[in-house]
Amino acid sequence: MRELTYREAIREALREEMKRDPKVFLMGEEIAEYGGSYKVTLGLVDEFGHERVRNTPLAEASIAGAALGAALVGMRPVAEIMYIDFSFIAADQIINQIAKLRYMTGGMVKVPVVIRTQGGGGVAAGPHHSQSLEAIYAHIPGLFVVMPSNAYDAKGLLKSSIREDNPVMFIEHKKLYGEACEVPEEEYLIPLGKGEIKRPGKDITVVAYSRCVLRALNAAQDLAKEGIELEVVDPRTLKPLDEDIILSSVQKTGKAMVVYEACRTGGFGAEIAAIISEKAFDYLDAPIKRVAALDSPVPFNPKMEDYVLPNEDNIKAAARELMGK
Amino acid sequence: MPEMDAAKLKEIYATMVRIRFFEERAITEYRKGLPGFIHPSIGQEAIPAGVCAFLREDDYIITTHRGHGDIIAKGARLDRMMAELFAKETGYCRGKGGSMHIADVERNILGATGIVGDGIPIAAGVGLGCKMQNLDRVVVAFFGDGATNSGAFHEGVGLAAIWSLPVLFVCENNQFQQSTPMRDYTRLTDLADRAKAYGIPGITVDGNDAIAVAEVARESIEKCRKGEGPILVVGNTYRTVGHHMGDPGTSYRSKEEVEEWKKKDPIDRLRRQLLENKIATEAEIEEIHNATLRELDEAVKFAQESPEPKVEEALEDIYA
Numbered sequence: 088m089r090e091l092t093y094r095e096a097i098r099e100a101l102r103e104e105m106k107r108d109p110k111v112f113l114m115g116e117e118i119a120e121y122g123g124s125y126k127v128t129l130g131l132v133d134e135f136g137h138e139r140v141r142n143t144p145l146a147e148a149s150i151a152g153a154a155l156g157a158a159l160v161g162m163r164p165v166a167e168i169m170y171i172d173f174s175f176i177a178a179d180q181i182i183n184q185i186a187k188l189r190y191m192t193g194g195m196v197k198v199p200v201v202i203r204t205q206g207g208g209g210v211a212a213g214p215h216h217s218q219s220l221e222a223i224y225a226h227i228p229g230l231f232v233v234m235p236s237n238a239y240d241a242k243g244l245l246k247s248s249i250r251e252d253n254p255v256m257f258i259e260h261k262k263l264y265g266e267a268c269e270v271p272e273e274e275y276l277i278p279l280g281k282g283e284i285k286r287p288g289k290d291i292t293v294v295a296y297s298r299c300v301l302r303a304l305n306a307a308q309d310l311a312k313e314g315i316e317l318e319v320v321d322p323r324t325l326k327p328l329d330e331d332i333i334l335s336s337v338q339k340t341g342k343a344m345v346v347y348e349a350c351r352t353g354g355f356g357a358e359i360a361a362i363i364s365e366k367a368f369d370y371l372d373a374p375i376k377r378v379a380a381l382d383s384p385v386p387f388n389p390k391m392e393d394y395v396l397p398n399e400d401n402i403k404a405a406a407r408e409l410m411g412k
Numbered sequence: 413m414p415e416m417d418a419a420k421l422k423e424i425y426a427t428m429v430r431i432r433f434f435e436e437r438a439i440t441e442y443r444k445g446l447p448g449f450i451h452p453s454i455g456q457e458a459i460p461a462g463v464c465a466f467l468r469e470d471d472y473i474i475t476t477h478r479g480h481g482d483i484i485a486k487g488a489r490l491d492r493m494m495a496e497l498f499a500k501e502t503g504y505c506r507g508k509g510g511s512m513h514i515a516d517v518e519r520n521i522l523g524a525t526g527i528v529g530d531g532i533p534i535a536a537g538v539g540l541g542c543k544m545q546n547l548d549r550v551v552v553a554f555f556g557d558g559a560t561n562s563g564a565f566h567e568g569v570g571l572a573a574i575w576s577l578p579v580l581f582v583c584e585n586n587q588f589q590q591s592t593p594m595r596d597y598t599r600l601t602d603l604a605d606r607a608k609a610y611g612i613p614g615i616t617v618d619g620n621d622a623i624a625v626a627e628v629a630r631e632s633i634e635k636c637r638k639g640e641g642p643i644l645v646v647g648n649t650y651r652t653v654g655h656h657m658g659d660p661g662t663s664y665r666s667k668e669e670v671e672e673w674k675k676k677d678p679i680d681r682l683r684r685q686l687l688e689n690k691i692a693t694e695a696e697i698e699e700i701h702n703a704t705l706r707e708l709d710e711a712v713k714f715a716q717e718s719p720e721p722k723v724e725e726a727l728e729d730i731y732a
């Protein structure tokens with residue numbers, strides 16, 4: 088089967104949905120000729136024109152607000168916020184309007200808005216371009232939060248997000264854009280709210296999403312040589328969360344670890360850990376391990392950045408501890 | 413020639429050369445493998461050099477992601493800047509900030525931001541603090557043209573206006589918001605017209621003419637100091653390199669356009685003026701260049717030889 092990078096898979100999802108539905112359009116900063124900061128939308132303006140691939144002024148609140156407005160009258164906007172760090176400027180519109188309008192109107196309106204953005208560290212971009220902020224959006228009732236870990240998932244999930252009548256925060260990871268995997272030519276969708284086991288294993292359930300899935304898979308490979316079998320569970324969407332896939336894995340392994348790139352305190356992995364302890368406590372034979380970033384801004388110096396962000400070694404150490412080794 | 417003394421003009425020239433050579437050297441070092449992003453301001457040097465020429469040491473500046481020039485013009489040390497680009501312990505931010513976050517509080521350089529527009533309301537606040545404490549100081553907020561689209565610009569300028577704060581808003585208009593040309597993000601052809609919305613003066617100046625910039629800055633800074641601020645100054649210029657090191661700068665503008673602007677290079681222009689008007693000799697100009705190159709050799713050596721920060725320092729300066 089052909090391989091696509093995460094970047095290409097996202098672009099293909101956008102292209103297919105734009106072809107399928109003339110109401111779908113893109114707006115964001117530098118997304119037309121420039122192709123976006125990470126070149127995800129490169130070439131789409133040639134195919135669909137500026138009417139549907141709209142460069143916006145540098146004004147994130149209006150990107151989000153205008154996406155909502157267009158959605159209210161029948162369009163299906165995919166709005167890009169270049170870095171999730173800048174989404175704070177749009178956050179009022181996202182949190183107070185986009186997330187709540189359907190509810191506040193007693194269900195009168197639909198809000199088919201996708202906010203595409205990207206986060207995460209790993210490129211020495213410093214404290215304003217490296218954050219992982221998914222927990223903030225997952226905290227808000229009404230928002231879907233999607234965080235794909237590979238090209239295949241990114242494509243199928245983005246297509247579903249665009250067809251969803253409720254708002255979706257679609258959060259990509261800048262270090263995944265160049266990662267490739269098999270993506271079929273035929274159309275497929277991945278339902279929001281369904282996780283996937285990325286690697287089966289009997290010893291420890293490792294719940295990871297976005298780039299941390301890769302870290303967990305790498306660690307699992309190494310640990311297998313030591314006789315420790317990780318089961319890597321990727322929820323793929325944080326909201327709604329596929330609790331069943333997590334809980335049934337924990338029931339099988341009896342040990343759980345959550346891995347996330349955001350700061351440890353209040354990260355979404357803490358929520359996953361809480362769910363596991365609420366609903367699968369009786370199956371656990373060790374405390375749940377949390378592997379996350381240190382509670383620090385993401386520093387510029389690459390070695391410091393590596394120190395702050397979670398890595399394979401942290402996962403391996405936590406796994407060995409869980410196994411009493 | 414306007415009545416600006418020869419020493420001042422040479423100082424402005426030297427500042428521009430420092431900025432240009434610093435960034436050229438940073439680009440060379442970056443290509444050899446520095447981390448992160450840098451956003452060079454090559455072609456835009458006349459604006460920071462002209463504006464900062466008439467700031468006092470105790471005046472403040474705040475700048476942006478494309479801030480090397482502003483920071484150098486306000487007097488920052490090239491070695492500590494270079495060390496920051498190298499992510500070293502001796503860098504201005506001890507390796508935690510990088511190119512987009514350099515500050516030098518001793519020189520009242522209050523920092524740079526990666527969030528476009530954020531410096532503008534902060535500058536209003538600095539102006540407020542100065543005014544409330546009768547400090548008789550002026551603050552300059554440097555930002556790009558794209559930043560004038562942000563809510564932060566409109567809110568920050570609006571606030572400074574109603575409270576008559578001593579803030580000089582300086583827009584370094586390189587005519588692109590990253591890749592988006594002005595005509596695609598505003599109906600205005602003169603960004604200084606934005607000032608009208610807030611009832612403050614808006615002045616347009618040829619941002620490649622260092623002397624013109626300096627004249628406007630001198631007058632505007634004086635006014636701000638007398639309580640007649642805020643003022644918006646828009647310098648029209650052009651960045652002749654890409655948006656950052658990863659951008660060849662070719663997808664949104666023609667080669668011809670870039671070449672046209674290279675011919676209007678602000679450094680060449682001031683050099684010609686200095687020579688034609690016998691303000692400086694070739695030998696003096698050459699000495700300015702050579703001195704800067706020597707300083708940069710030292711700066712790079714300093715950066716290379718400086719230690720990396722200890723990784724545990726990542727957790728320092730976090731109090732909650």
Ligand SMILES: Cc1ncc(C[n+]2csc(CCOP(=O)(O)OP(=O)(O)O)c2C)c(N)n1
Pocket residue numbers: 116117145147169173176477478526527528529555556557558559560586588589590655
């Ligand atoms: C709030 C915010 N939105 C978007 C960006 C991404 N970005 C960085 S620079 C830039 C263009 C800014 O244009 P301008 O203010 O004209 O400055 P220039 O880069 O041209 O110097 C953009 C869109 C950002 N850093 N911050």
